[in-house]
Amino acid sequence: MTDAIVAEGLVKRYGSVVALDGLDLTVPEGTITGLLGPNGAGKTTAVRVFTTLLEADEGSARVAGLDVRKQADELRTKIGLSGQYAAVDDNLTGFENLDMVGRLYHLGRARSRERARELLARFDLEDAADRPVKGYSGGMRRRLDLAGALVAKPTVLFLDEPTTGLDPRSRLGMWDVIEELVKGGTTLLLTTQYLEEADRLADQIAVIDHGRVIAEGTADQLKDQVGGERLELSVATSAELSTAAGTLAGLAVGQIDADDRQNHLTVPVTGGSSVLMEAIRRLDAESVKVLDIGLRRPTLDDVFLALTGHVADDSAQGEQK
Amino acid sequence: MKLLQALADGAVVAKRNLIKIKRVPDLLVFSTAAPIMFVLLFAYVFGGSIQIPGMDYREFLMAGIFAQTVLFGATITGSGLAEDMTKGIIDRFRSLPMARSAVLVGRTTSDLVNNALVIVIMMITGLIVGWRIHSSPLEALAAVGILLLFAYAFSWAMAWIGLLVRSPEVFNNASFIFIFPITYIANTFVQSENLPAGLRHVAEWNPVSAVTLAARELFGNTSPLQTPPDVWPLQHPVLASLGWVVVFLLIFVPLANYQYKRAVAR
Ligand SMILES: Nc1ncnc2c1ncn2[C@@H]1O[C@H](COP(=O)(O)OP(=O)(O)OP(=O)(O)O)[C@@H](O)[C@H]1O
Ligand SMILES: [Mg+2]
Numbered sequence: 001m002t003d004a005i006v007a008e009g010l011v012k013r014y015g016s017v018v019a020l021d022g023l024d025l026t027v028p029e030g031t032i033t034g035l036l037g038p039n040g041a042g043k044t045t046a047v048r049v050f051t052t053l054l055e056a057d058e059g060s061a062r063v064a065g066l067d068v069r070k071q072a073d074e075l076r077t078k079i080g081l082s083g084q085y086a087a088v089d090d091n092l093t094g095f096e097n098l099d100m101v102g103r104l105y106h107l108g109r110a111r112s113r114e115r116a117r118e119l120l121a122r123f124d125l126e127d128a129a130d131r132p133v134k135g136y137s138g139g140m141r142r143r144l145d146l147a148g149a150l151v152a153k154p155t156v157l158f159l160d161e162p163t164t165g166l167d168p169r170s171r172l173g174m175w176d177v178i179e180e181l182v183k184g185g186t187t188l189l190l191t192t193q194y195l196e197e198a199d200r201l202a203d204q205i206a207v208i209d210h211g212r213v214i215a216e217g218t219a220d221q222l223k224d225q226v227g228g229e230r231l232e233l234s235v236a237t238s239a240e241l242s243t244a245a246g247t248l249a250g251l252a253v254g255q256i257d258a259d260d261r262q263n264h265l266t267v268p269v270t271g272g273s274s275v276l277m278e279a280i281r282r283l284d285a286e287s288v289k290v291l292d293i294g295l296r297r298p299t300l301d302d303v304f305l306a307l308t309g310h311v312a313d314d315s316a317q318g319e320q321k
Numbered sequence: 322m323k324l325l326q327a328l329a330d331g332a333v334v335a336k337r338n339l340i341k342i343k344r345v346p347d348l349l350v351f352s353t354a355a356p357i358m359f360v361l362l363f364a365y366v367f368g369g370s371i372q373i374p375g376m377d378y379r380e381f382l383m384a385g386i387f388a389q390t391v392l393f394g395a396t397i398t399g400s401g402l403a404e405d406m407t408k409g410i411i412d413r414f415r416s417l418p419m420a421r422s423a424v425l426v427g428r429t430t431s432d433l434v435n436n437a438l439v440i441v442i443m444m445i446t447g448l449i450v451g452w453r454i455h456s457s458p459l460e461a462l463a464a465v466g467i468l469l470l471f472a473y474a475f476s477w478a479m480a481w482i483g484l485l486v487r488s489p490e491v492f493n494n495a496s497f498i499f500i501f502p503i504t505y506i507a508n509t510f511v512q513s514e515n516l517p518a519g520l521r522h523v524a525e526w527n528p529v530s531a532v533t534l535a536a537r538e539l540f541g542n543t544s545p546l547q548t549p550p551d552v553w554p555l556q557h558p559v560l561a562s563l564g565w566v567v568v569f570l571l572i573f574v575p576l577a578n579y580q581y582k583r584a585v586a587r
Pocket of ligand 1: 038
């Protein structure tokens, strides 16, 4: 398998701000890679470099086998981009927008029109096709913008935060569309601030912070980096908390974390549900009243926290645009 | 082949801009309402006190009005580009395998078409208030041609300023500083001979004066009682106008292209 995107040591500075600080990234052909990072991590800057909109100060990148700097013209025939802010023309209708993009990809008059109609149907925009985009909802705009990225059937597709600003229902719809789309074998680089989104869509995740990749792998691999399973339980009193901690010490494979304000216990374990059964048996024998107990795998939230020292969604809330 | 492709790309962008004029007709209404007001104001209010030897003031006035109208029309190039710069659509264009020049070529071309439309409306207005063409149809066509050519060249200067300031509001204020003197310290509404010495020199060498006089002569709106001032551009207004067009294009096409690259590569 060859690589659709290879970036080596990309650096981009804006004055004293270092947007990309030696970014390395490899995206195998035909996969979905999620570029996950908080606000200001450098996601958009990276996408702009890959799509020839921006020249990096240092480093090199090849997309679809072409150098983003030296072979930019040829590369533009092979990529599709849906940027962070929908790049559609408000005064044109949905159809006119897509038709224009087709003409500028040099598909020719007949083919452009045909493709525009095809995509409008596929993205559920047929009814709005001949209305100016000015009157579209945020979700409709996003879908139209995504359709614009697909006009020339690109081999590598870039989606920069495709679901930011969408309501939960539209977000689910967008996920379905994206999953459908890559079944055809397109390589997709997707940026997101939502761990859940990366978890659901991406084959491979690159966590990016302060302009560099700080961790890479599948969602499961990343979770394993943070640690395995944990047993979590809540009890009613702090007396019971210490009893429980003592009782379960034999099952723990690491440090037990006891939170005596919440009366909550976190015990690292291995062995899956049999450990859970064993724990319940032992607690019962000691007559500890358990309010709630469960086995938990780390979420990407935990991964993020462990890697960056801050919670992704918290920093994302700060400047929601 | 490459050039043809680039022109075709420019045409696609021009079509996009023209659709906007169709959909937001305020733009066309406002770019014609002001000059129509000027015609009425000068024809019926100020005109009575301005004497032009050997002819009716309204005959004299219209060439100046045409020049003013197309200059103001050309400012749409600047505000249009400045507005595009604030939108995501330029990123879309830049990610496509289209000619880099298409955004500017398309913009200046659609504004040329708009100006052609506006000049027809203004000619009809002129005919209604008593202006007449006293030359051959070919000469009249040449007059319109020179006005539009000059407006086209001027569009590139406006493009440069629009890309420099990158905000439609700032552009509108900035362009007035530029457009007022060039439009009014000229022979557009009065004879330049009647201006005080300092201003008279400026007016005589102002490109807009050459263009206005060229149109006036080609429409046959002059009288034997007037002799053009003894400076080269006004002795040879057609040649001078074409010269200015070339000079403007040579300066502002590269400047606008350079500024476009700077403005988008961020
Ligand atoms: N045109 C610019 N001028 C100056 N600084 C910039 C510019 N573009 C980006 N930056 C800075 O570079 C850094 C990375 O920005 P970038 O837009 O790539 O982040 P991001 O990961 O896409 O964030 P977000 O989630 O907010 O979209 C930020 O600190 C940002 O302020
Ligand atoms: Mg971004």
